[in-house]
Amino acid sequence: MSQYQQLLLLAQDAELTSPAARRATALARATGAGLHVLGLFEPHGLGHWQQEKDTDRHIAEQFGQFRDRLLEQVGAIGLDNTCASGQAVVCDDPLKDVLACLGERRPDMVISDLHKVSPLARAFGTPFDKQLMQASQVPVHVVPDGAAALPKVILAAIDTSLPEQGADFNQRIIRQAMAMALQCDARLHLLCAYDISPLFVADSNAASDWVEELVAALREPYDALADLYGVAPECRHFVQGAPVAVIREQVLDLAVDVVVMGIVQPKGLGKLLGDTTERIVNSALCSVLAVNRTP
Incomplete structure (x- = not known):
């Protein structure tokens, strides 16, 4: 079916x-x-x-x-x-x-x-695609110029640093990615980008054990989700770095057609910069399937 x-x-x-x-x-x-x-x-x-x-x-x-x-x-x-x-x-x-x-x-x-808008315009206005992604309880698929008719490589981007309810959110993202991959006979990759900022690690030697524990705590739920949904080992990507930069790099390296990501309400500086999904949408590197946090 x-x-x-x-x-x-x-x-x-x-x-x-x-x-x-x-x-x-x-x-x-x-x-x-x-x-x-x-x-x-x-x-x-x-x-x-x-x-x-x-x-x-x-x-x-x-x-x-x-x-x-x-x-x-x-x-x-x-x-x-x-x-x-x-x-x-x-x-x-x-x-x-x-x-x-x-x-x-x-x-x-x-x-x-995709109706591309400059970062300045996005900072001081609310473009239609942003309004739609935040208001729609239905996944929103934004397609830029040059996109193929059917995708062949799909990347699900999850965040294992989210609080408890984030586990369900990550699963919803993966299920949306799997559904599209199955229907299009596309390759599915699973990405988790984690960012341990040096601003929080004043003494890297003293903090090395703490950093290892933090990475392990992020890696464990990632591996569990990859196992649960049968993601092939060569399609698993657990990468350190700022999420936007990591996603862009993976899109180029893997020739990704669609990134499946979650929509969250940005806070603080994020209101100015836009959340990760919105910034990836505006980069126009590939299509994006945005999944709202509230089903």
């Missing part, structure tokens, strides 16, 4: 030729899942229309063309043994529209294109 029953694609282009559209269509074909396309229409060229009635008429005409073309393209997808459906909404409050669709459709995954 397919791991995926229903996929939701967010589309800002009625032609459905974007990387996310290609990924969503390929996943639906590979898994037999239903595909629903939510077209997010944004009016354009309104500066030439001064009177309100002219503006409203112009928006209605644009929206009608967008909706008709979107539904035509959805009908042309031609999925076997499953169905594709579509709807279009005027993008006044896209997050509200998407969350309403999630409540109605209850998909297994939301698939969206």
Whole structure:
């Protein structure tokens, strides 16, 4: 039985030729899942229309063309043994529209294109992909330009330094990664990056025993999870270093197509820098499947 029953694609282009559209269509074909396309229409060229009635008429005409073309393209997808459906909404409050669709459709995954935003803009604003990842209880799959239709290498990034409830969170991340790997016949790797900052080790000689104990305490649950889910020894990566840097390095070294990661609410300086998942998303090195901590 397919791991995926229903996929939701967010589309800002009625032609459905974007990387996310290609990924969503390929996943639906590979898994037999239903595909629903939510077209997010944004009016354009309104500066030439001064009177309100002219503006409203112009928006209605644009929206009608967008909706008709979107539904035509959805009908042309031609999925076997499953169905594709579509709807279009005027993008006044896209997050509200998407969350309403999630409540109605209850998909297994939301698939969206990456809209890259500068670090400065992210620091002083809240980009749509960040809002969606933090608000959605459904895993959000963000796909950048250049992504293959189907992934061949998937990396699950977990954090064994999390408190007790983190064990369930890590398992949820791994299960999402395994589901995608099984459906796409992809290779699954498991990564845990741990960072022991020298700021906390004033005397490295005196602290060596303490550091070894800490690393062992982090390694034990990692090995247990890798054993539990049958991760091949050559696909296990327990690496010291800052998580963002380690993940980026592994993505390049392993030719990773998708990183499956958790979403947590950043605190303190993290609010400015963005949490690890958001920073990996914005790097656009590969696709990201973001799993919310609250199921």
